[in-house]
Amino acid sequence: MGPADPALAELLARFRAGGVGALARAISWAEDGHPSVAALLEALHGETGNAWRTGITGPPGAGKSTLVDGLARHWVADGRCLGLLAVDPSSPFTGGALLGDRVRMDRSTGEGVFVRSMASRGSLGGLSLATGAAADLMDAFGFDELLLETVGVGQAEIDVAAAADTTVVVLTPASGDGIQAMKAGLMEAADLFVVNKADTAGAERLANELEMTLELRPSGAPRPPVLRCVARDDQGVAELAAAIEARREDDRASGRLDRRRQARDLARVRRVFSESLRARLWDGDGLQDRAREALAAGERPDSVALKLAARVLQRLQERAS
Amino acid sequence: MTQRKIRVLVGKPGLDGHDRGAKVVAAALRDRGMEVIYTGLHRTPEQIVDAAEQEDVDVVGLSILSGSHMELLPRVLRLLRQRGMQRVLLVGGGIIPDEDAAALRDDGFARIFGPGATTAEIADFIEQNIPLER
Known part of the structure; x- marks a missing residue:
């Protein structure tokens, strides 16, 4: 993770030297959810726009x-x-x-x-x-x-x-x-x-x-x-x-560009936020299994979803207090 | 959480205009869950290697029926090596005599598939031979 990943330092160096292969590999990292992709994007953030x-x-x-x-x-x-x-x-x-x-x-x-x-x-x-x-x-x-x-x-x-x-x-x-x-x-x-x-x-x-x-x-x-x-x-x-x-x-x-880019950043935050929550809770935390059980017990899909969401929120509140 | 997909470039080098075989193989690999980039017809070795580099593929598969395989296929291999893409699994297919196929394998092609090769055989070979690390 972070700058400790030697592959990241090596890729960044080749990327900054204009290596096409490094850009291609960086995109693969983004597609595959490579552990160092967040650090890579962070390092390059100032060079975008x-x-x-x-x-x-x-x-x-x-x-x-x-x-x-x-x-x-x-x-x-x-x-x-x-x-x-x-x-x-x-x-x-x-x-x-x-x-x-x-x-x-x-x-x-x-x-x-x-x-x-x-x-x-x-x-x-x-x-x-x-x-x-x-x-x-x-x-x-x-x-x-x-x-x-x-x-x-x-x-x-x-x-x-x-x-x-x-x-x-x-x-x-x-x-x-x-x-x-x-x-x-x-x-x-x-x-x-x-x-x-x-x-x-x-x-x-x-x-x-x-x-x-x-x-x-x-x-x-x-x-x-x-x-x-x-x-x-x-x-x-x-x-x-x-x-x-x-x-x-x-x-x-007209300033429309700035407004648009701000909206774009916000939309991306929302998207990555919900995707990472979903991956963590739905796949990782067993919500999927619980949903299956509830459905098999004859519950209605919408109410299963709302109940699961309420439970996650409740757990969060308990932890906070 | 890394989820790597196998990415394959299917290329048609040179001047032959027959790509039914390439398309059949591309569709079969897609159905195995791979991401297949098809270049289209009449590509130069340089264009194919440019595409392989930009697409960051694990596999390059070249289909050639024109008879110029001993000219074009080694050229793709050399260009891949020059660009540092030694790890790419390189395979070929088409109308290629056995002695030429043997020479291409000696050169560095992982496998040459001739007429009669099944799509399952090709997909299995790729799954079993792509490098885990790259």
């Missing part, structure tokens, strides 16, 4: 990976270095995953681009639990731009909005009509909309419906622009990059 985090989300097959490939090339051509975290789903049955984002990244891998595929590992919000830590590590490594690509999401998986500085929601005519865009959740999380596959039937109608829906929003907050792209042919990618940058300038100037 310089990379801009753009989240790319949307339903499966919308063209997220292809769009990311285009954005990556655009920024690399502009002389920036870039890290990409691409999350794909883990099987809830076997824990395995097929991570296929590199298949679409054929044009943008190479100098100045770091790509890491992550499995969601049971997390249901579109990212994995380790995504925040992995993004911090890439930030500290010194990338200018970070792209966080979620699993293909439906309507309510909005983890990315809490993890990113700017959230891009990618839709296609196959995503449904304007009523879908009025629903709560994902659509509210967007800072920018992309209607991809804009050369296909129904794309213009979808874009118009989106724009009309966005006009119904209360004034005050900036209205998300709707961009038309054909990611496969690189159409609209430069415009998307420009829109992300315009939004970034605006967020910096």
